[in-house]
Amino acid sequence: MITKTLPFLLAAALGLSTSVMAQTTATSAKAKPVSLTQQVQDLKATVLQLQKRVDYLEMLVPPSTAVLMPDARKLSSIRVNGATFLMSIDKPSGNEKGSDFILTVVNPQSITYTNIGFDIRVYGKEANGDPNAYKSAFLVSRITPALAPGQTTQFRFAVPGMTPEDFTAAYVASMTFGGIASPTAE
Missing domain, CATH: 2.60.40.1620 (Lipoprotein YajI-like)
Structure with missing residues (x-):
């Protein structure tokens, strides 16, 4: 009983509706494996984000070095x-x-x-x-x-x-x- 109501009490305390909490619990239990195409797209996005960080850090290096x-x-x-x-x-x-x-x-x-x-x-x-x-x-x-x-x-x-x-x-x-x-x- 406590294990079933505790997530809903936490959701209520955080201002989440119980229907959102129920959907989140249901979808996490039925998580589909991510396709290889999606993994590649995610990695491309991560590499692009990291390249932007590197470019920013390179800008911080004094130009005399x-x-x-x-x-x-x-x-x-x-x-x-x-x-x-x-x-x-x-x-x-x-x-x-x-x-x-x-x-x-x-x-x-x-x-x-x-x-x-x-x-x-x-x-x-x-x-x-x-x-x-x-x-x-x-x-x-x-x-x-x-x-x-x-x-x-x-x-x-x-x-x-x-x-x-x-x-x-x-x-x-x-x-x-x-x-x-x-x-x-x-």
Whole structure:
């Protein structure tokens, strides 16, 4: 008796009608299996919602930094002191001491930038969700004399002690440049 009336008392306390409660109980007892087509549609909607969340979170990342995923097939924009650069990394490959990856940097402007410095933190799989992962990330740095206008330049970085399978992401922690090269007089 109590088990039958308790759901109806709860429904009344929550302001639900007893007929709605009875329908809910009846439909939950007769739940039909969801078709594969419906499951795929639900998953597509979930993926779309998650992509929107990722896009939003990417907007929150300061434009002077970027998270580069291996083999992502997209360039990330980085803005430094009025200059814009596009960057990506390839899928890491193994070497005798760990792994290495290629950083691709595109200078889409018509200006030559000089003394460019990169500080990149490389994260392995153990960093997944750890807010203190930056403390154990491997830091690679490079200074290059110039990035020519409209050119794509590639840099190889070695990451000792990290296999390609453990390589998860590279975070451009900072990028600086020393100046702008003056055009040659003709």
